[in-house]
Amino acid sequence: MTAAVMYEQGLPAPYEESRPFRIEEVELDGPGDGEVLVEVRGAGICHSDLSVVEGMRKRPLPIVGGHEGAGIVREVGRGVKGFAPGDHVAMAAVAGCGQCRTCLSGRPGLCQAVSGARADGVLANGARRLRFLDGGRLNHYSGISVYAQYSVNVPQSLIKIDPEVPLDVASLFGCAVVTGAGAVFNSAKVRAGETVAIIGLGGVGLTAVMAAREAGASQIIGIDVLPSKFALASAVGATTCVNALDAHAVQLILDLTRGGVDHAFEISGNSAALDMAQAITARGGEVVGVGLGKSSAAFTVPQNAWVGEERVFRGSFLGGGIPQEDIPKYVDMYLRGRLPVDKLRSEHISFEQLNKGFDLLHGGGVVRQILLPHGAS
Template sequence: MKIRAAVLQTIGAQRPYSDTQPLIIEELVLDPPGDHEVLVQIKAAGLCHSDLSVIDGNRPRPVPMALGHEAAGVVKALGNGVHDLKLGDHVITVFVPSCGHCAPCAEGRPALCEPAAKANNAGTLISGSHRMHRADGTSINHHLGVSAFADHVVVSRTSLIKVDASLPFHHAALFGCAVLTGVGAVINSADIKAGQTVAVIGLGGVGLNSVLGALVAGAGEVIAIDLDNSKLALAKELGASQTFNSAEDGCVDTIKALTNGGVDCAIEMAGSEKALEFAYQVTRRGGTTVTGGLAHPDKKVAIQQVSLVAEERTLKGSYVGSCVPVRDVARYVSLFRQGKLPVDKLLSATLRLEQINEGFEALAAGKAIRQVILFDD
């Protein structure tokens, strides 16, 4: 079938993206689903820094590539071997499929699935296949097994989570990345306990979800930190106890004084090595620093090694919020329905596919939290 998709031909385009137009809307040929694959009509897709990091070259990927990974849609066709979905089901996409057999999957850590990591880096589905092509036969690479900036996609069955049809698509889409990554980093990776103090550094869509996650986990104090005062104001509106602009002189010392030596856990979601160093500095002796930010692979962090030992610090990564999507999506959607996880407040704007470059310029400029592309029927 023929589809429309936003394709990145080269990485590292100059800004503003609204002028340079790094993403081109193309008509592509989409193959039918293979074994254990599903055809999904995309209804809503979120613009995320993980997409932006491919555009600007911070996360190099093979091109040409159809971007997008955070989405919601409707099942339109089933490949052989798919028996637990039916036509018309509403689903969200998850950007790490899982084989179910490698060591991480066997340990209950599907976010670290080894075949999925290999496929995502190569720009294929987990089967190793490409399902999108130009008319001349040129294969278009898949972004994280999804390529959601398209009106239809073919994905692995394990890239999908079924959701209730009453959940609006523009809200449902957020649960595939921003919510899983941000809330999961707090609940799963950091394992926050009631009453603990938490700092979140970097208040994009994922970081603000971490703020919400810390609140729902019962943190005694949630400190939100960013360079943008408008994001600090939103964090305060969402329930953050304190907010700080990290550019202010003495910010680290102020936070440590406020928290009697540092926070129990600092969560870095800015995707910056400087932000991670800041997070480590505001963590108390014996505390935990978690990072879910994805900086350029060449970037390195300088920390005092002896502090890890003498202060019994923990420094750990969090990918997809250390989530088990088939378990956690339902939990987080339930919290959303109860009003305890108001992720809808993070939605900055809805866009048409033709506005995608303008949307990424707004994201790069720090003028948007979460923008969602809506697709017509």
């Protein structure tokens, strides 16, 4: 099959020239016991993928990229229940073992066993199905590797979806949607009438805007360094948009909200944005960290203000919930027009356009480009 293989991280932009991804023919073994073969029909290009290209978070190399996708089940291994050939599925990087402390408490995203498998470049069950044509070792990305025409997954990575959802749109549910909406619904549990600010208006941030509107937030402030994103943010629910580079941005938000927001979501993974999130959060409010920065990144919390103002700092990883339960809910919201995630689509791209797509994402001019591994059909 055709796949996008990364051999080196940290290559310089423009990526169209340095080519972090090489488009090659590779081998994919069929599904083993307890595994599922999926024909990939759409794969989103996410900022998390960009951070790996940039070398901010290390992965075992060489590796087939992509962690947000959707497709059609083509074959199931022995012992698989709940999936059959022809099923439409979204693929998510959260695949808990189902047996550890965090999985049993309903937090599969924190499963240590699966985190270890992800770091080792294998499927969540420890298997390896990808290889080069000469038999050489080839790694899996987040147990999914959807920058390819086909993907072998464990069932825990798959969520059956209504076939009424176009598969290019369905590809967004496994990361952008489950992360952004989950941060609002699961982690922060935003209630009607509360105020929120969302820093970073990419695919995840815009989904958080939609979810905040669905939750009944009274004020939804979208914040970004690119005003070109404000029209779309307003269209999906932002009541006000603020340029993060405005020297008076923090004071403007404090004035708009009479002292700060109840929930500030930091999506970009930028330390300066985390400082802003703290500054615009009301007494008794919470800062929700969603974006991932460099592995060594840290931020400072003023201790007296943290304690004396009872401010909460909360992490939210991949939506802080259970994708098998959450994604069907979000799909239903989409089909009823309450979560218009199709508006996140910027354009469809081919394998040959993948590296250029990362240049566009790096420049901030797109929200979600969607790779079509089999071309338009």
